[in-house]
Amino acid sequence: MPLIQYLSRIRFDWGAIDFLPEEIRRLGIHSPLLVSDSGIAAAGLVERLIDAAKPYRPVLYLDTVENPTEACLRECLQIWAGRGCDGIIALGGGSCLDLAKAVALVTSHDGEFASYDIQMGNSSAIGRVTPHIAIPTAAGTGAEIGRACVLKLSTGRKSAAVNLNLVADTVICDPQLTMTLPPRLTAATGIDALSHGLEAAISSSPNPPAKAIALDCVRRAGTWLLAAYENGSDKQARWEMMMAALMGGMCLQKGLGAAHAMATPLEEKGHHHGTLIGVLLPHAVRFNAASASAELGEIARLLSAGKEAEDLARWLSTLVEAVGLPTRLAELGFESGEFPRIASRSAESHLNLTNPRSAGPGDYLELLTAAL
């Protein structure tokens, strides 16, 4: 039974960040907390935001760490209380966007972040949260329009809160902010965007609007990633990749598949998500060839990659190599001895549920071995 949900307000274009004061005003925010990190600041983007936000003067928190922690959240809350903040702006990648959602949740609800954990069945208690604006600085995850927020608790455990009320009130996508993204990150985040379109397009869950968006996402990312990688100041390539990433985020509601099911447990070693996806995706395409032949053939044709799943798989491997990413798990230091455990976890993942071809631990073991 399709449940189709679109809930975002998105400003998208060159200079879209200049809409910031208008959006702050629209949300009734007087004193916004800016959640960002030192890398973003070093790239000059915090300065750009401060300039764009005038006459508003955001209070700065620039200490977000990758895979944000409960300690970061506590620091934000201290600043929040001390400076009388009443709204949030997130500027950065997935970590900053996630931390901002956690701040929005905890400043509007009683109790600790962990008391809204989805695994514990408590995320459904999340109501309207503090107004927040999401501004991505990479073209990849599509997290800017996501409903999930993951935090590493002081206990070491990761906790996820998932609720549509966590979707940002406004998303501002300004491709200008991605112009300084280094080639390697452009490549890895871009492959991630492409993979969202590809796995959503072939997923087993019926959602025609999301499928239409997914197919265009993969066409767009597949057409423009190499150009954005080779020349970071190619404006059209940056615009198209940011649009592909946004569309990739929009179609996530249709579900993903095998490549993402494997990437999650593999990521625990600290490798970049998009890098792992680049290795795994061609293998997932081959595995699904018979179960999604129409869609995979259509994607192959959209990318002028050929007519069939196998053509597409080969084309993807070539693209991954062309953008300087590894094509084998061995290059990332993996060994076959770790695979049985990872294969079991892949099969148990909720991401496996929407893979077009049913896959058990044995299938995942074969896929991982082929990708080694």
Next chain:
Amino acid sequence: MPLIQYLSRIRFDWGAIDFLPEEIRRLGIHSPLLVSDSGIAAAGLVERLIDAAKPYRPVLYLDTVENPTEACLRECLQIWAGRGCDGIIALGGGSCLDLAKAVALVTSHDGEFASYDIQMGNSSAIGRVTPHIAIPTAAGTGAEIGRACVLKLSTGRKSAAVNLNLVADTVICDPQLTMTLPPRLTAATGIDALSHGLEAAISSSPNPPAKAIALDCVRRAGTWLLAAYENGSDKQARWEMMMAALMGGMCLQKGLGAAHAMATPLEEKGHHHGTLIGVLLPHAVRFNAASASAELGEIARLLSAGKEAEDLARWLSTLVEAVGLPTRLAELGFESGEFPRIASRSAESHLNLTNPRSAGPGDYLELLTAAL
């Protein structure tokens, strides 16, 4: 500058209406007012809804008229107050959906409906409205996910309120409810759905997710309309047409074009919107051939209609004829003497702003004359 907005929660499938109690509960409604009309009741659909809504017992208002009036609204408000209603369910076509929005607005805001008129600049004052659920019974306008609501005031003037807060909290699309739609209405509403996809796909406003949805909408409607018309109990055709109509509604944010700009003033004689669109659309396609040749060619190929705009225009005329609709304005009683006034109004319409080729009154006069 693209502003991309998706705000709906949509339950879509056979038997989706059985989710009604769950959605009523989710919205915290205890006593829903059902806004519908006598035709819907005669088709047995009100009975079906009452059955699906259990244990909730909707209070019935079945006197909605086509182009709903302020008098209808007043009647609803009387029932609302007398029976202690706290939420709304709309069941029907555009008129019922619009009246329900008006009730949602006036029961949550001070003042008359007309004080939120968009032309007067007052629609922006609309905040959160009373929770409401929209359930379409035709596959056409896509109004179930719309943000606009038009009411005929006691003065005779039409007033429109337009605000994203007017979007229904939940949309339930159950193709079963369209199985009894008579062939002529299936045809006219279906052509309307197709035209939303077509005019949005070629509109001058940039919105890639809406464009992707629009292209799939026109492919879907073009592929399935004839089957739904010829055999109303063809389940797949009904599912596909309802999906096409929904997708047509979703892509409206990208803007429409010449066919809709002309249909609005022509409609004042009381002809069905979709019937007029069927006459006008092939002419609008020809007019836009050079300005949107890539998109029109793509649509022609998606429909196996040929390769170019002219092929598509001819294919559309054939389809309109095949589903028993008129192909000339003369068949509807129009005469060329009325056209100069209608051409001027078409050129002034906001729908003309996003037509891919700039069009003045002279162009519209030629188009109308060609369509006579």
